[in-house]
Amino acid sequence: MTLILDAMGSDRYPDPEIQAAIETARLFSEDVLLVGNETLLAPKLKTADPANRRVRIVDAPDILEMHEKPVEAAKRKPRNSMAVGLELIKTGEGQAFVSAGNTGGVMFNALRTLGRIKGVQRPALTAMFPTRVGHCVILDIGANADCRPDFLVEFAIMGSVYAEKVLGKSSPRVGLLSNGEEAGKGNQLVKDAYHLLENVGLNFIGNVEAKEVFAGEADVVVTDGFTGNVLLKSSEAVGKLITDVLKEEMSGSIIRMAGALMVKPAFLRVKKMMDPREVGAVPLLGIDGLVFVGHGRSDAHALVSAMKVAHQAVDIHLLDAIQTAIQDRLTQTEADSTH
Amino acid sequence: MTLILDAMGSDRYPDPEIQAAIETARLFSEDVLLVGNETLLAPKLKTADPANRRVRIVDAPDILEMHEKPVEAAKRKPRNSMAVGLELIKTGEGQAFVSAGNTGGVMFNALRTLGRIKGVQRPALTAMFPTRVGHCVILDIGANADCRPDFLVEFAIMGSVYAEKVLGKSSPRVGLLSNGEEAGKGNQLVKDAYHLLENVGLNFIGNVEAKEVFAGEADVVVTDGFTGNVLLKSSEAVGKLITDVLKEEMSGSIIRMAGALMVKPAFLRVKKMMDPREVGAVPLLGIDGLVFVGHGRSDAHALVSAMKVAHQAVDIHLLDAIQTAIQDRLTQTEADSTH
Secondary structure: OOEEEEOOOOOOOOHHHHHHHHHHHHHHOOOEEEEEOHHHHHHHHHHHOOOOOOEEEEEOOEOOOOOOOHHHHHHHOOOEHHHHHHHHHHOOOOOEEEEOOOHHHHHHHHHHHOOEOOOOOOOEEEEEEEEOOEEEEEEOOOOOOOOOHHHHHHHHHHHHHHHHHHHOOOOOEEEEEOOOOOOOOOOHHHHHHHHHHOOOOOEEEEEEOHHHHHHOOOOEEEOOHHHHHHHHHHHHHHHHHHHHHHHHHHOOOHHHHHHHHHOHHHHHHHHHHHOHHHHOEEEEEOEOOEEEEEOOOOOHHHHHHHHHHHHHHHHOOHHHHHHHHHHHHHHHHHHHHOO | OOEEEEOOOOOOOOHHHHHHHHHHHHHHOOOEEEEEOHHHHHHHHHHHOOOOOOEEEEEOOEOOOOOOOHHHHHHHOOOEHHHHHHHHHHOOOOOEEEEOOOHHHHHHHHHHHOOEOOOOOOOEEEEEEEEOOEEEEEEOOOOOOOOOHHHHHHHHHHHHHHHHHHHOOOOOEEEEEOOOOOOOOOOHHHHHHHHHHOOOOOEEEEEEOHHHHHHOOOOEEEOOHHHHHHHHHHHHHHHHHHHHHHHHHHOOOHHHHHHHHHOHHHHHHHHHHHOHHHHOEEEEEOEOOEEEEEOOOOOHHHHHHHHHHHHHHHHOOHHHHHHHHHHHHHHHHHHHHOO
16 A cells, blocks of 8 residues: 655654654555655655655645645645645545644645545544543544534444444444433533434444543544544643643652652553554544544654554555445435435 | 531432531531421431531421432422522522532522522533642533523623632633634634623633643633533543553552652642542522532532632622622623614
8 A cells, every 4th residue: 555644744844754754664665655845855855765765755846834824825825735645545646645734724635635425524533532441532523613413423423433443343332422421411412413323323322421431431422523622632731730740749859759760650651641642643534535634743753653543544444434334324314214 | 607508419418518517617606507308407417516506407398309300300399408598598698508419400499599690691600620820710611501602701701700809810811712722713602702702801811722721821711511511521530540540550569559659749739639529619600699519429528618618709709799790791781882
């Protein structure tokens, strides 16, 4: 297979991307298409790996500057690295696209170049959250700030496929994020989505609160992109607050610092759990092509993690599986409405 | 002053409430009205404190059972402890009401018995969150799952008064919880509220994400009750997940347990920060009377914390301050609309 990496996405582009492309090509013994401004990339690639044969630069002369509004800039600069990279999926030259650039920019370019899977109204940014007992899939975590209830049903279907294929869950338990476990609790969107989710042939376990999510009682958690983003960001922020306070407290005395050294492995486990660098990248499910978004702050290590996630998605035929599940849903809905 | 305590609210009522009432009366050398089923309470109070003179039972013969839907049950049982207790505020026999009962039940009874401060469309459950550098006020954390933008303006006004009076902040920085710091980010509610908040005479600092909230960059954070509840519950859940994992890791070997002992003070600080028992209770701001809601799981210690919060609110004339601020807003709005 051939993976496509946007060379111009991360905060410190293109150096982390160049490094990550080289390592990924080496890791899988496969070609990697590195997309970006060739004049900038070619000499750097040569220096980084003179013997390189697998990383191929695809020229995208336009550069989206960090200060520019991403969507507006993408419109004015059609030969930007996201547009060009996504085009390679369309032509079949590559099977998955990874970018550490602006999420809105990736979404816009992905919708314009690849479009949505037939039957999906909105693509969803899909995260893997650590839980007490493993991981769970949460979507949407930021692509759509306002949703209709039927969007959430599509999120549930796509999320279930993702959990099945990536987490190996045979009948993923789908929870609807709410402010109480009891049916009937929630805002209007959640109340309406609840009724739809009961009848969609998924393993719907009802409403879940954050407590159940982190306890690992659901494999898939469905929510609108605004709420999902708050859930994501508050989890990260509390994790950071706690570790900052602990570090501060533990540098207070020699005894404490000695104690801290002894418990360091425990901290490393928590840190790893919470570390976006480990995650690498999140998929934009519902796009008609495999598209992954990484953190702007990604270093080479994080980008390699991202490329591994993309590689696995191709390996497990994720796109086909989602297209099939959504198509089945469409067929079912049509059958239901003719009765 | 006289505080009013719902004797029938907590999961293990009325024993924690009886204990808390006795301790509170002793602490402040003031009377406490303990509201609930007299037949149940009188003998227990006598046993707990034979010499008691300050805790006075006010009979409320109806009991709201835990399995009953709170609002529906409150309608059928008008002489329940919440209704009777809140009535005592209305008659002036008490100045603040505390209950560890169901939040929906308290809200319903408070609206029915005391009503809203003129000019407040929706009362807001208002929490005090720990931050890196102190605390911040967050509302609404669960009273209103769906909000209109003008509700959020009222939350901002009430929250500012609360931050000023309770946190001692002279010009509280008000942030609007969003999924990005840039103006224009957010769902439709947030985008609309943003414009209103810019022109309301508060120290509005714009959108904030969870990161800024926990870093202490705002004194007041405004959001709808559904999102606020997700923020609250996910913070608690992540805190619990981290401490559970750390405990588990640190009981893994003798060395680690020794290390854990040494760093225990650091953990206690974090635990205290995150502990609802320390908080005690949260006010329902916007009700025409001082009403506080505690955790169902509250023990006597937590209930005493709750009573202290209520006591302080009376001391600092919180209700007057909120009424004045809201009235000023009403006057300003009328003045603006006649131009």
